[in-house]
Amino acid sequence: MLQPQSLQKGDTVGVIAPASPPDMKRLYQAIPFLENLGLRVKLGKHIENVHGYLAGTDAERLADFHDMIQDDTVKAIIFARGGYGTGRIASNIDFDLIKKNPKIIWGYSDITYLHTAICQKAGLVTFHGPMVASDVADPDFDDISSASFQQLFEPTTLTYSEDISPLETLVEGKATGELVGGNLALLVSTLGTDFEIHTKGKLLLLEDIHEQPYRIDSMLNQLKLAGKLEQAAGIIIGDFADAKPKHEPSLSLEEIFTHYLGGLSCPVMAGFKIGHCFPHFAVPFGVEATLSTEKKSLVINPGVQ
Template sequence: MLYPKAIQQGDTIGIVAPASPIEMDTLKTAIPFFQDMGLCVELGKNIDAVHGYLAGTDEQRLADFHDMIANPNVKAIIFARGGYGTARFAADIDYDLIYSHPKIIWGYSDITYLHTAIRQQTGLVTFHGPMPASDIASPEFDLLSASMFKQLFKETALCYSEAVSELEVLQEGRVTGTLVGGNLSLIVSTLGTPFEIDTKEKLLLLEDIDEVPYRVDGMLNQLKLAGKLDQAAGIVIGDFAKSAPKKEPSLTLDQVFNDYFKELEGPVMSGFKIGHCYPHFAVPLGVKATMDTERKELRIMPGVRG
């Protein structure tokens, strides 16, 4: 594992848009959140670019990311939003540059592809957490979600328990493994590519939005047939927002989960507020974590080094 260094007040963070276009007025409402933490904010040169459904061309988006990695004054990179597009330039990323300049990389949703590619190419710990344009600017953004950024300032072990949300045990057990994963549809899209997710002896986090039960069924079936579910040490089921079936009859999402997870050897728990939800419990990916279904806890090691 390669750990990014903790940030401190006075540091500069870089914000870039690697996927879908952003509304600049929306992004600007989120910048004071970081300034109130004592941080300076630098925006990518192409942050307001639009290329169809993308935030600029692949070359523009990748250049902004590379610039922030190479800039010694930028101590952390926060992605503005997800949407679609990060997989388009994954093969062109300079992973040696990232390895030589390890720093905090934070985002989720479409950013799952980058989390997976960067971790497997460099070993760098990255962070699955809420983003400025899609979350921080929202009136629903809450205090718990905001507090999750504190883990970037010092080594902080996290504990998710039912003090955060009600958890349901699908398979009992206790296991320790490296926490990986994120958005289900993006995880599936890595299959058959050079960035295919490695789940062997890992704790696999799954979340998504706007995916009805039959779609989730199809994606879990693909992971199952690819051996990714059986290889995992355990499954952490995050939030599946807006997943109600649009047509009847339909299986429920719980029935789908039961079909795919009831015979796994490792522990499985659902109900984690990780994903497209509030609160959004932000977690480092690539660190050791322990899931204990008897205690209904997920304990996660720190993602930064002081």
Template sequence: MTLPKSLNEGDTVGIIAPASPPNINNLEKALPFLESLGLKVKLAPYVKEVQGYLAGSDQQRLLDLHQMFEDESVDAIFCAGGGYGTGRLASMIDYEFIKKYPKIFWGYSDITYLHTAIRQRTGLVTFHGPMLASDIGKEDFHSISAQSFNQLFEPTTLDYNETISPLEVISEGEATGEIVGGNLSLLVSTLGTPFEIDTKDKLLFVEDIDEAPYRIDSFLSQLKHAGKIAEAKGVIIGDFNNCIPKNDRPSWSLEDVFQDYFSSLSMPVIKGFKIGHCQPHFSIPLGTRATLSSTHKTLTVEPGVKKETKHED
């Protein structure tokens, strides 16, 4: 895996909108937070474009992505929001270009498709974390979410335990491997494509929002039949915000679904991680090695950036 270089005070963050149009008011409210970290902000040319449910045409969004990776004045790329549309770009991205200009890439939700495609085509470690318009610009942005950005400035081993949120063991064990995954519905949408999620010997992380239990069941069924669950070494269950029955018809609970798919596995499976469409939103690098332990109820994640020392002339 390729670790992007860490940030320093005075570095510039490029903002792109590769999926749906972001809430511009929330986006503008979020910018002072980045400035409070000592960062400068550079908006991509088409970040405020609107084309139906997309933030501009495929060509405009692709151009913003490529330009921000190429721009030597930009040290990290943050996504303004999610929604829909990153899967449309995956086959058009110049991955050799990203290999040439590796840098921090940050987002979640629909950005899951880009995380998966970029990691599997380039080896670049990317970050699953809160976005500007979707999270940072809202009043409920949590201090733990804010603190997660510190890992970008200094190589940091992350330790998630029950001081952050209650955790429930569904299947016991301990395993170490690269973290992969993200939004469950987006992971399923990669199946059968050139960007199909690779879970072999990996720790599979999943989260989602606003899906009824039968829909989560359907997604997990697809992953199971595709061999993606059996190939993994462990499962990290993040936040499943508002994933409850949507009508008065009989339904399993979300807990029932998780028990059915995961309780008989011979690998660690733990739920309750505040990672996803939630506050706080604990940010993690994707592609780095991590250890999931049911005995200690912990997730320990290796650093997602590298510190480059400046050489004196």
């Protein structure tokens, strides 16, 4: 896996919206945070465009992405928000261009599709972390989420322990493998495509938001039937925000996770504040990590060089 170069004070970062349109007021409110990190900000040409539920047409969003990739002055791409739409541009991404211009790519949620595609097609480490308009501008944006950006400035081994949040063991064990995954709905949407998530021997992170328990059940069932769960070396259950049933009766999330993950032969641990939550602990994808239920920890190798 290619590791992008770390950021230096004075570097320029590009901000684009490859999925849904951002709230521009919130985006401009968040830019000072990046500037206070010592960074300059360059906005995509089409970031203010709106095309239905998309931030511009597929061609416009793809153009902004390619422009930032090939711009030598831009050292990192930090997405404005998720929503929906990255899967629509994945098949037209120039992955050779990414290989020739490896740089930091940072976001989550709908960006999961890009993480998976880029990691598998370009072999580049990417970052699952808070986005500019949807997270940095949020009044609840906290110190842990803010500190996550520091891993971009120097190679940093990350350790997630119960100092951050309580962790629950579903299956005991220890496993080391490449960290992959992200948003459950987006991972399921890759199945049967050229970008189908690879989980064999890997640590699989799962998170989501606004999904009812029966929907989470359905998506885990699809991953199970596709062989993706049993192939994994370990499962990391991130945050499942607002996963409330609209109709009763319902299975609980704990019952669902136990049903699909409790019988696996690999370690499974839940409670990680990774996802649509605060704090939001940012992690690199495509690097080696170790999950230990005995130590109740997730240790992740640096994402930058």
